[in-house]
Amino acid sequence: MPKLPQISDAEWDVIKVLWDRGEAGAQEVTEALAVGRNWRPQTVKTLLNRLVKKGAVAYVEDGRRFIYRPKVSRDAVARAESRSFLSRVFDGAVTPALVHFMKLGNLSKADIEELKRTLDRETKP
Amino acid sequence: MPKLPQISDAEWDVIKVLWDRGEAGAQEVTEALAVGRNWRPQTVKTLLNRLVKKGAVAYVEDGRRFIYRPKVSRDAVARAESRSFLSRVFDGAVTPALVHFMKLGNLSKADIEELKRTLDRETKP
């Protein structure tokens, strides 16, 4: 499995677009991010380049443009980020973090039901 | 309420010691961190200084040494970090994050019970 690189905040926004679409060219990514993140095209290209250099993203040439595609799964990266977050903020303990998040509020009844089911599923294995 | 500064990884380790003890001098912090983070004393002082500059920590002079004390609560900082983590990794959605964390595993039976109770408590208010 590829070693997971450290992905920065701005880079996350970029790679999210790739995860959503499967693959995309630089221009497409720039347009997808136009709302909210108002980046110049060069900025997006720099970020794509850094992601390539980090090994998080691959590309194929398509004529004179590049098509980028994620090389690492969102789930794997989320897991790594979660672990680093947990160890920094909660000393690695999952349960206090869960309690903290639950108290962050805004859980609907449906959410709560789903979470309980997930807990049940976690009980046996 | 004081604006919450952005606290870096290394700074977290330092301010955690202050949260644990209430207050401490630079040397004490260095010793507390000697296991795991093997930092030179100057490194710890630099980090304390940065925390002071950021407004996360205050100090009083005690003779020719400084006694440092947190100015922001761990809970408030954890909340801010959680929010930023959530929005980066899970687009701000709490429930998927909770599910993800639960699957990170290692929940004991007792943990699961506690979490269910917490969910129940979240149900009414």
Place this chain on the structure above:
DNA sequence: CGAGAGTAACTACACTTGTAGTCGGTAGTC
């Protein structure tokens, strides 16, 4: 009193991150 140990202040320096600008090439258009 003189030497050593410990203190905070100031300085250092490479790496990452956010946010681009510029350059040289090519594809497509008149």
Place this chain on the structure above:
DNA sequence: GACTACCGACTACAAGTGTAGTTACTCTCG
């Protein structure tokens, strides 16, 4: 064939981070 628009490559640059070194001062011990 000349011009324009777009592409990737390379360069830039300030702020934040990790990790200290150096300096100037002072308290304490012999």
